[in-house]
Amino acid sequence: MQSRCSSASVVLGAVLATALLAAPASLPAQGAMPDRYRAIAGHIIESALADSAAYERLGALVDRFGPRLSGSDNLEHAIDWVIAQMQADGLEKAHGEEVLVPVWVRGEESATLLEPRVRKLPLLGLGASIATPAEGITAPVLVVNDYDDLTAHAADAKGKIVLWDVPFTTYGETVQYRTNGAVAAARVGAVASLLRSVTPYSQQTPHTGAMRYEDSVPRIPSAAISVEDTKMLHRMQDRGQRIVVRLQMSAQTLPDRMSRNVMAEITGNERPEEVVVLGGHIDSWDVGQGAMDDGGGVVVAWQAVKLLHDLGLRARRTIRVVGWVNEENGGRGGNAYRAAHQNERHVLAMESDGGVFAPSGFGFTGSAEAMAIVQRVATLLAPIGSDHITRGGGGSDIQPLMRDGVPGMGLSVDGTRYFYYHHTDSDTLDKLDPREMALCVATMAVLAYVVADLPEPLPRETSGPAR
């Protein structure tokens, strides 16, 4: 890829010479994109689609290091490798910035249905869960539909394992039971909390994810089982059968460990302290490969910046790729990045954390004027269909910047299958497609480059960001 891009760069250098040497174009409030950007965008797209570099790089990352939970050696080795590769790519200021992250270690875990018949239940403990005693917790199961149902059966819950059978609607709506189910169950005296995995589709697939405790409520172990087993246990309960499960978990929370946000850039040639930042999160859950969530997001942003570098495209402002750390179970990377970069002016923050499937454009959060400009920039993406800018969007890792008023946007993709694989052992490279990834690279690269090169920064809200 490197030699091919170098060749591409030479060719493009000749092709674009006239356009690039022209005086910087202004972007009128209305009207067509300057020809200069149209020509550049065309070449970025063409170059991005010329190979499978992003897919291959993601494969090299995730096959080599596997899943990358905060606090793991896997993650630290992956970060070392990314920095070295970014340097080899010729990007500037490739480095890590320290972030203290939580360390949760899953250990061995299992759940066994003992009554009415014996069956091993595929299981994933939820991140931050405590362990069971070594001998496990053996208790009857109470299946509930939701918080109201638990309240209605609160008297039955004491000493039981509560199983939340909450069918998937939207992630936002359903995931609250993963986050808060253990606290609600413990409040009524349950000894453990099990969750129907948060997903619209299952092949006996448990989905992990973060959960939380409250200081005033007893901590009980919490884990996800499959949709299939949840439905079966619910049917058994509906038939009046006694259900008993033995849950064994040895999860530990260890002292925090130093990790890093990883980044590199193409420093701006006129306003280097003004920054367009784009990226995803380099950490993942501790299962599968974290290929979709969110190795793909990091690699697409990285390849977008590498592509601009290979094409010799240096914008007025700095374009920086960041792999934020600890998105999954703490969000400390995003906060640390904001704190460490207060001396810069972020013009735009872009995140890809919804999978790198076929892109349709971006969701945007910021002022109406900024949205209008971004929409005009996005017309450059019409040839590949990723020109749709919708209102509202961002990402967990750029939220701290966005709260300061930085315009934020999240890559919009075909999300059909995202939650099939999300936080599972089947979040693996093969779920992604080389061409779809290349389209994401093109989309991120065009948007980042043009916004970073516009004569004026994107206007912020005068009083906080608009939705």
Added chain:
Amino acid sequence: MQSRCSSASVVLGAVLATALLAAPASLPAQGAMPDRYRAIAGHIIESALADSAAYERLGALVDRFGPRLSGSDNLEHAIDWVIAQMQADGLEKAHGEEVLVPVWVRGEESATLLEPRVRKLPLLGLGASIATPAEGITAPVLVVNDYDDLTAHAADAKGKIVLWDVPFTTYGETVQYRTNGAVAAARVGAVASLLRSVTPYSQQTPHTGAMRYEDSVPRIPSAAISVEDTKMLHRMQDRGQRIVVRLQMSAQTLPDRMSRNVMAEITGNERPEEVVVLGGHIDSWDVGQGAMDDGGGVVVAWQAVKLLHDLGLRARRTIRVVGWVNEENGGRGGNAYRAAHQNERHVLAMESDGGVFAPSGFGFTGSAEAMAIVQRVATLLAPIGSDHITRGGGGSDIQPLMRDGVPGMGLSVDGTRYFYYHHTDSDTLDKLDPREMALCVATMAVLAYVVADLPEPLPRETSGPAR
């Protein structure tokens, strides 16, 4: 269901009185179905679609007994239960017929990738496989695409674990590597054979199934891993990385055990020794619930016969439901049934073993004249869209009958997802749909009843069955 059906029977009794009391209709070589059958078919369909009895009964079966591998206690308990339920249904001659079946017991098993990085590989040993030594087999892996690729790399295979990375095309084409892969690998000196699971879709889902040895070739352990892990190991090999896996299996083949074909009938009122037999196989693999493969097939056939009974529909010939045993790893149930029923004349054998999803009709194997008659009978199913009779079809368990010239047919259904779940832990009740199952019941019941009641038996080929 029973009380509702009794009521339905009373109502139907009145409605159909005139038609049923009319003289037996002949089925002309060409032309419309007699009104008598049209009225009956309409009532069968209406009654079948009035509730979710088949789905509920399947749930009762598979939730209670779980998977039902030949030789297991689960299976014997399930057979006892089915016989008792068939008697309670009021069906005639509900009983089991002894069949000696093989006993293969999976035991504990695991596969761990040791190099280039450590990962537990989801695994299912293949049925009939031998165990590894207790300490496992730790060996480098050679990934091959197919038999030709193994031949080309035969010199590399000695002492290695061969991994077959054969993408799914059709089941028939791909499954040969599950069946014969271990023999081919052992011939070139491999110490174990691993298989990319036979499926078009995976969420880290291993698929088990039968394999076989040859007496002249060393027996080596054989198991399936996921599509995801197969692809990953193949990518690692393509990058020149050394791959080492430790495989541990404790599978045992024990002495044969007595099991049973399970059956019941509505004895024919004119020609009881002439039989229309319909069914599926009561055994399954030892994972999941065997709900789709083939609990659903047995229950749909069973509910079809129960429905005819509840509606008071006794045909000229005997209509018999059979749950054959040992389809999955021996086929001994189908052979035993043929041997035990040689004194009867089977007019038609029908099997459902492709899942009980939305039915489209049947595949038929038999004489052209019989096919024409069946096609005319199937016009009664046009109101529910399951009236398409295609040439060629049957089922493993009815093959022994079909080899004797008995016309055979297999229920045709929407097979989109069948191989997603086939032989996996996710072959569970929730993969099926109550209404689709009811449509299958209606389809089986109408076809079975009318063929069993025709004045003349379906004509056989004069010289063996046609395809």
